[in-house]
Amino acid sequence: MDIRINLENGERTVAAILIVDDDPIFCTPFTAYLKKLGHQCQTAQTFSQGAALARDVDFDVVFLDVLLPDANGLECINYFINASSSPELIIITGKSELSGAEMALENGAWDYLEKPPAYDDVKLTLKRALQFRDNKMVSPTREGFKSDFIIGRSPVLKKCLDLVAKSARTDGNLFISGETGTGKDLIANAVHLNSERSGAPFIAVDCTNLPDTLVENLLFGHAKGAFTGAVDKNEGLIKQADKGTLFLDEIGDLSTAAQKSILRVLQTKTFRPLGMNKELSCDFRLISATNRDLQAMVKQRTFRKDLFYRLVTHHIHLPPLRERPDDIVLLADYYMEKICAQFGIRPKAMSDDFIDTLMVYDWKGNIRELISVLHAAVASGLNEPRLNPHHLPVALRIFSRKKTWEEQRPLEQGIENGLGTDETGFPCLKDFRHLNESQYLDALVRLSGGHIEKACSMAGVSRSGLYHLLEKHNKKLNP
Numbered sequence: 001m002d003i004r005i006n007l008e009n010g011e012r013t014v015a016a017i018l019i020v021d022d023d024p025i026f027c028t029p030f031t032a033y034l035k036k037l038g039h040q041c042q043t044a045q046t047f048s049q050g051a052a053l054a055r056d057v058d059f060d061v062v063f064l065d066v067l068l069p070d071a072n073g074l075e076c077i078n079y080f081i082n083a084s085s086s087p088e089l090i091i092i093t094g095k096s097e098l099s100g101a102e103m104a105l106e107n108g109a110w111d112y113l114e115k116p117p118a119y120d121d122v123k124l125t126l127k128r129a130l131q132f133r134d135n136k137m138v139s140p141t142r143e144g145f146k147s148d149f150i151i152g153r154s155p156v157l158k159k160c161l162d163l164v165a166k167s168a169r170t171d172g173n174l175f176i177s178g179e180t181g182t183g184k185d186l187i188a189n190a191v192h193l194n195s196e197r198s199g200a201p202f203i204a205v206d207c208t209n210l211p212d213t214l215v216e217n218l219l220f221g222h223a224k225g226a227f228t229g230a231v232d233k234n235e236g237l238i239k240q241a242d243k244g245t246l247f248l249d250e251i252g253d254l255s256t257a258a259q260k261s262i263l264r265v266l267q268t269k270t271f272r273p274l275g276m277n278k279e280l281s282c283d284f285r286l287i288s289a290t291n292r293d294l295q296a297m298v299k300q301r302t303f304r305k306d307l308f309y310r311l312v313t314h315h316i317h318l319p320p321l322r323e324r325p326d327d328i329v330l331l332a333d334y335y336m337e338k339i340c341a342q343f344g345i346r347p348k349a350m351s352d353d354f355i356d357t358l359m360v361y362d363w364k365g366n367i368r369e370l371i372s373v374l375h376a377a378v379a380s381g382l383n384e385p386r387l388n389p390h391h392l393p394v395a396l397r398i399f400s401r402k403k404t405w406e407e408q409r410p411l412e413q414g415i416e417n418g419l420g421t422d423e424t425g426f427p428c429l430k431d432f433r434h435l436n437e438s439q440y441l442d443a444l445v446r447l448s449g450g451h452i453e454k455a456c457s458m459a460g461v462s463r464s465g466l467y468h469l470l471e472k473h474n475k476k477l478n479p
């Protein structure tokens with residue numbers, strides 16, 4: 001789909017629109033009307049078809065029906081608004097789901113239209129949404145966003161930070177996923193700091209190993225004399241987070257009973273402290289995080305589906321450090337200075353070999369592991385002004401050495417296999433490049449999980465460039 005934006009007198013005349021609705025009686029004339037207005041439209045009859053389209057096409061606006069054959073549209077909002085083009089989302093709803101649609105506005109939808117909408121209303125809503133979108137594109141998303149403590153310039157991290165800034169401007173529940181040490185806690189803090197709730201407390205709860213017997217007391221508090229030993233009343237964490245942000249870290253570790261209690265608070269925004277006979281109300285923004293695969297847990301029925309949908313109004317996935325090697329150098333510089341200051345010494349220089357060794361390591365513990373490796377290196381080279389690979393832990397050096405060796409193997413294999421060799425037995429550059437490119441694509445497909453956006457951003461190539469390469473090597477993103 002060729003998406004061109006025409007601006008006439010500052011007003012957009014062509015937008016890329018996705019309509020997700022399974023009712024042809026509504027959809028066909030609606031699409032024809034939008035096309036008549038000059039827009040480019042695609043339609044999907046199910047959530048999964050719409051999701052696949054939104055993954056591949058940069059839409060400006062998505063019209064989303066509430067009752068879809070395979071999902072409730074209201075529960076899929078975040079999927080569409082978090083697509084790479086961050087489209088404006090307009091809910092199309094019947095009278096019976098109006099309250100849900102109103103709630104959707106709080107969660108980032110642009111507007112809702114009652115079905116069947118008057119075409120004049122459609123035109124006006126669309127015009128406003130596109131004006132808003134154009135303004136948003138002119139003014140950078142992250143203007144005024146405080147993030148100098150978040151280090152990294154890789155495209156994947158930048159994309160995340162755009163979502164973080166966007167999420168900080170809204171009040172919907174935010175779910176942050178990512179491997180351990182990728183910065184979920186840091187990002188939760190950044191969202192709070194940049195939100196309208198920044199003047200109120202940020203209350204973090206570590207859900208790991210929370211015994212069922214303590215959860216309610218910890219979250220809801222208790223009245224004086226509620227149980228033996230409750231000599232004073234105790235304000236729970238939820239009350240403490242009033243007007244501020246409640247951060248449930250490691251939410252995937254919550255027991256079934258605790259999941260039920262949390263769900264109830266999220267649904268009613270009220271809770272009852274132990275030993276008290278009246279409900280108290282609370283006003284907090286919820287951020288949750290985990291390094292576990294919550295979606296898989298929902299499938300295995302170890303995490304409640306209804307709670308999951310409540311949590312993920314906005315979703316930010318933090319990429320592992322190995323997928324953004326460019327950030328390693330910046331992070332190493334930043335933390336080297338901090339660590340040396342803690343040791344009370346001048347910042348140490350890092351040799352090129354030292355940096356190269358860091359760059360090829362796989363960082364399963366991500367940034368937390370990087371910080372502790374740098375600590376160890378500074379301690380080991382305390383009296384030397386420059387750090388070399390031998391200051392790094394042995395296991396890390398062995399890993400990086402092996403990996404470098406594996407990367408050099410194609411050249412040796414090429415020579416062994418007589419790849420287009422000349423009389424010296426050395427492969428010609430063209431064949432060698434071809435072989436490397438092919439192996440690179442295999443790794444890219446594997447590491448990006450077959451997601452086109454992610455693969456383009458990891459490889460730093462355009463969508464058409466990547467498709468061209470895949471075609472050249474007769475490969476597919478989803479083999």
Ligand SMILES: Nc1ncnc2c1ncn2[C@@H]1O[C@H](COP(=O)(O)OP(=O)(O)OP(=O)(O)O)[C@@H](O)[C@H]1O
Nearest residue numbers: 149150151179180181182183184185186291367368
């Ligand atoms: N982009 C970044 N810039 C600077 N420091 C970072 C960045 N990301 C993470 N860190 C630092 O890395 C360490 C680990 O981050 P954090 O605790 O936020 O990770 P996490 O994803 O919450 O880990 P876990 O899942 O184990 O709780 C912290 O010291 C944090 O300040």
